[in-house]
Amino acid sequence: MTASSSSKKGPPHPGDQGGGSEKKDAHPLDDFIPRMVTAKQVQAALDGPLNPFNLQPYSAQYKGILRNRKELPAYAQMTEFYEMFTKHQIMIVVGETGSGKTTQIPQLVCYSDLPHSRGKIVACTQPRRIAAMSVAKRVADEMDLTLGKEVGYSVRFDDMTESGTTFLKYMTDGMLLREATNDPDLNCYSTIILDEAHERTLATDILMGLLKGLAKRRPDLRLIITSATLDAQKFQRYFSIRRSSPAPLFKIQGRTHPVEIFYTRYPEPEYFEAAIRTVLMVHRAEDEGDILLFLTGQEEIDDACRKIQIEAEDLLKQDPDAIGPLVCIPLYSSLGPALQARIFDPPPPRKNPKGPAGRKVIVSTNIAETSLTIDGIVYVVDPGFSKQNVYNPRNRVESLLVSPISKASAQQRTGRAGRTKPGKCFRLYTEKDFMKELEDQDHPEILKNKLDSTVLTLVKLGVKDIVRFDYIDAPAPETLMRALEALNYLAALDDEGNLTALGGIMAEFPLDPRLAKTLIVSPDFKCSNEILTIISMLSVQNIWLRPTNQRKEADQAKALLTNPDSDHLTLLNVYNAWVQNSKDPNWSWSNYVSQRSLLEAELARRQLESLMVRFDVDLVSVGYGPKLYQRVREALVCGLFMQVARKEGQEYVTVKDNQKVFLHPSCGLDHTPEWVLFNEFILTTRPYIRTVTAVDPKW
Ligand SMILES: Nc1ncnc2c1ncn2[C@@H]1O[C@H](COP(=O)(O)OP(=O)(O)OP(=O)(O)O)[C@@H](O)[C@H]1O
Numbered sequence: 001m002t003a004s005s006s007s008k009k010g011p012p013h014p015g016d017q018g019g020g021s022e023k024k025d026a027h028p029l030d031d032f033i034p035r036m037v038t039a040k041q042v043q044a045a046l047d048g049p050l051n052p053f054n055l056q057p058y059s060a061q062y063k064g065i066l067r068n069r070k071e072l073p074a075y076a077q078m079t080e081f082y083e084m085f086t087k088h089q090i091m092i093v094v095g096e097t098g099s100g101k102t103t104q105i106p107q108l109v110c111y112s113d114l115p116h117s118r119g120k121i122v123a124c125t126q127p128r129r130i131a132a133m134s135v136a137k138r139v140a141d142e143m144d145l146t147l148g149k150e151v152g153y154s155v156r157f158d159d160m161t162e163s164g165t166t167f168l169k170y171m172t173d174g175m176l177l178r179e180a181t182n183d184p185d186l187n188c189y190s191t192i193i194l195d196e197a198h199e200r201t202l203a204t205d206i207l208m209g210l211l212k213g214l215a216k217r218r219p220d221l222r223l224i225i226t227s228a229t230l231d232a233q234k235f236q237r238y239f240s241i242r243r244s245s246p247a248p249l250f251k252i253q254g255r256t257h258p259v260e261i262f263y264t265r266y267p268e269p270e271y272f273e274a275a276i277r278t279v280l281m282v283h284r285a286e287d288e289g290d291i292l293l294f295l296t297g298q299e300e301i302d303d304a305c306r307k308i309q310i311e312a313e314d315l316l317k318q319d320p321d322a323i324g325p326l327v328c329i330p331l332y333s334s335l336g337p338a339l340q341a342r343i344f345d346p347p348p349p350r351k352n353p354k355g356p357a358g359r360k361v362i363v364s365t366n367i368a369e370t371s372l373t374i375d376g377i378v379y380v381v382d383p384g385f386s387k388q389n390v391y392n393p394r395n396r397v398e399s400l401l402v403s404p405i406s407k408a409s410a411q412q413r414t415g416r417a418g419r420t421k422p423g424k425c426f427r428l429y430t431e432k433d434f435m436k437e438l439e440d441q442d443h444p445e446i447l448k449n450k451l452d453s454t455v456l457t458l459v460k461l462g463v464k465d466i467v468r469f470d471y472i473d474a475p476a477p478e479t480l481m482r483a484l485e486a487l488n489y490l491a492a493l494d495d496e497g498n499l500t501a502l503g504g505i506m507a508e509f510p511l512d513p514r515l516a517k518t519l520i521v522s523p524d525f526k527c528s529n530e531i532l533t534i535i536s537m538l539s540v541q542n543i544w545l546r547p548t549n550q551r552k553e554a555d556q557a558k559a560l561l562t563n564p565d566s567d568h569l570t571l572l573n574v575y576n577a578w579v580q581n582s583k584d585p586n587w588s589w590s591n592y593v594s595q596r597s598l599l600e601a602e603l604a605r606r607q608l609e610s611l612m613v614r615f616d617v618d619l620v621s622v623g624y625g626p627k628l629y630q631r632v633r634e635a636l637v638c639g640l641f642m643q644v645a646r647k648e649g650q651e652y653v654t655v656k657d658n659q660k661v662f663l664h665p666s667c668g669l670d671h672t673p674e675w676v677l678f679n680e681f682i683l684t685t686r687p688y689i690r691t692v693t694a695v696d697p698k699w
Pocket residue numbers: 072095096097098099100101102103104138256370371372373374375412415418419420
């Protein structure tokens with residue numbers, strides 16, 4: 001620590017040897033009192049010559065970033081923060097977008113943990129992996145430390161932390177939940193920050209219940225719940241110690257830069273067209289600055305990127321002195337990390353030194369809605385829609401529907417502008433609709449998703465009564481019952497609802513319970529090597545590329561890789577052919593399959609394989625031939641037997657619920673077999689089953 005703070009001695013650290021005069025192996029930071037740290041000490045440390053976390057001199061980059069951090073509202077309220085943090089085990093933090101909740105609060109907590117060599121980890125959860133990864137990178141830079149060492153992240157299939165070194169870990173809420181199943185006391189953490197709690201993802205909701213209980217067992221554990229302002233009181237009440245004393249609220253006042261909001265005068269009948277028009281209008285008429293456009297899904301986004309790009313090139317040709325170059329970058333969750341990272345690339349350079357600056361347009365799903373700072377975004381275009389998952393427990397159908405966003409989402413979207421300078425947000429709906437039609441909040445996922453996997457996690461966590469668990473909002477009993485029933489059929493739970501040995505292992509795999517079961521039983525069919533590949537391929541989206549102008553060629557290429565009896569076996573063929581061709585991107589390109597999806601599948605495969613090793617699930621194969629194909633199909637039935645349909649006339653009817661369904665157009669079967677199993681039931685223009693395999697009812 002710097003000289004300025006070494007005079008401020010406080011009570012000894014719990015690990016200190018008491019009574020001695022000079023401590024033998026004193027650490028230079030020993031007088032930096034954990035939990036009792038003051039804003040003054042931290043400010044002195046931030047401005048000091050040495051980084052207290054690694055005792056190295058600060059870099060020039062650090063000093064530059066620090067100047068900006070000092071402008072953040074969270075910095076200005078540091079004293080108040082520490083006052084509350086030292087007094088309370090649980091606190092709720094609210095603040096406007098961009099005030100520094102995600103980047104600053106976890107750092108402040110880290111100072112209170114110094115010297116970290118003795119310490120535990122500070123965890124900060126994020127609903128989305130891209131946010132966890134990019135914020136960890138930003139914070140590592142802010143702290144002048146190395147990403148993957150002192151500051152790390154952990155997301156499904158990608159762990160960038162170092163055991164014993166990492167003391168600040170950004171992670172998806174799902175990862176923390178998974179860790180809790182192995183260590184219910186989460187002993188390695190000193191403080192857990194549930195960030196973006198207002199998003200109410202399934203995992204965050206369950207974590208809130210667990211951590212509320214855990215806080216009673218572990219008085220040393222601190223919890224911080226951060227949220228957009230609208231629903232803070234709900235969290236305060238939920239985390240109250242007694243009925244009369246709600247959890248304290250730390251309000252970060254103010255924001256960094258103003259964002260001007262514009263509404264349309266009349267409702268827009270075609271949001272997609274309006275969105276493209278608006279982006280081009282901004283490009284033509286507004287000053288330098290990048291644009292972020294929110295759309296609902298991959299197809300729409302790719303389509304928009306193409307259209308915007310073409311139009312912008314036309315504009316540039318017509319008037320190169322007034323219009324700058326433009327590059328359009330898509331962002332959605334199925335893009336691999338490398339392509340997602342393109343959103344942080346600089347905008348294209350000017351065409352000529354006197355001409356207008358280049359502009360970057362990012363077209364994204366709502367994964368860019370929270371916690372993400374993309375430097376340079378000045379304009380946000382928000383058509384007001386997103387794709388939302390809705391589960392109907394009566395017919396067990398999950399459907400993705402394009403629906404209006406909530407006011408909270410709209411505010412988050414607006415908040416993506418004005419992060420590094422003042423911004424503008426164009427809402428493609430009227431102000432009246434915003435006020436009257438949009439709900440305040442999105443419905444919590446726990447009230448609208450299928451809960452099979454969640455219930456398995458809860459049982460594994462030792463929750464005895466699933467219905468009476470301390471949910472912040474309890475799900476419909478019917479949804480819970482459906483989940484218990486499915487897990488019982490899968491033999492993950494016995495008839496009394498207790499976890500079986502099989503269920504215990506299933507819960508260790510980050511997969512839908514049906515797929516976990518398939519994988520675990522597959523050695524009995526001597527094909528676990530193949531099932532592992534198929535499941536890894538199922539975990540990534542969009543293996544097939546089908547560019548609009550090359551649909552025929554793409555379909556022909558796909559036909560050559562297709563197994564006529566099974567889309568699952570087709571996935572196996574694709575992966576194996578790719579490996580046989582040395583994972584050559586040219587092979588992928590000429591066969592119209594996505595190299596990046598295959599790379600992601602490979603990553604998933606590696607991670608799942610290490611779990612198989614850990615839980616003694618043998619990796620075996622009978623070798624190629626018709627026998628293998630049949631065994632793979634039999635193994636699939638073991639996990640997916642609840643997802644079987646039978647042909648009736650031109651269509652299929654599901655065996656379990658008697659629903660009429662159709663084979664999805666992407667299905668590669670060359671005939672319509674009597675019985676099929678399917679991976680997914682989706683409702684779009686019609687009820688479809690997707691990724692289908694012909695099966696024999698005997699199995
Ligand atoms: N990668 C980055 N590059 C440049 N500036 C950044 C970056 N990340 C964060 N910042 C700055 O830090 C500010 C605070 O970001 P932070 O993510 O902590 O805000 P927040 O309060 O969590 O907001 P939100 O909930 O909207 O994500 C941003 O407004 C921006 O000015």
